[in-house]
Amino acid sequence: MNANVATSRQALKVLIVEDTKTITNLLQVYLMGWGLEFFDAPNGVVGLSKARELKPDLIISDVQMPEMDGFSLCAAVRADSQLHATPFMMLTSLKDEASRQKGNLVGASAFLNKPVSVDDLRSKVRVMLNLPATNR
Template sequence: MNVNVATERKSLKVLIVEDTKTITNLLQVYLMGWGLEFVDAPNGAVGLNKAREFKPDLIISDVQMPEMDGFALCAAVRADSNLHDTPFMLLTSLKDDASRKKGQLVGASAFLNKPVSVDDLRSKVRDMLKLPATK
């Protein structure tokens, strides 16, 4: 007897930590087409709690936010044994080399400047999550 078992692909979760709701919504629109599940947080402190609760496959975070900035969030994620391998992308309007170096020091997987290039964002996310190209 031949049994055909359908395998369901787990939906990949992306945590977007951004204090501007419009940017959160834009990022979600930019990343449509892969069936990603989105969770969002308005600052790093809330983002860290949500990361611990939802265990995302990718974290995309603004740098400049109230309560806990993106650098501190990235460092906290890297220090957490359950999250330390999670790909982490920092987005910022800061364009200085010191900020980029700080992002590397805290363990960011990628660092993109705002305004974000949709192609660059999609390319980085595709690489980090090992997603297929979309039409």
């Protein structure tokens, strides 16, 4: 579906699963101006429940969280027949190659290191949501 058509009907939904509210707020600021509707969850358990309820267009998740980490959340999303094709971006302060490989193995669409580069974040979100390049 063309993103312009989608935004004229309803905003594209982005679920941010992050245990640090400051980072959640910062991500929303970075992605403002694209007509996105944001939802948040403090951990993977709540995130999975919200994802099943909302059917978001994109999930952005921290890796290291209490109760259910981002790897487990991504694997659960990929195993869910209604969510399996949802773009899933992982954010982490883990810098090792094994973590990146684990993210790929569970089906992450993108893997960005913290602190997040605003340009990298916007570029990847634009591609994942099929937004025109004229958006910031």
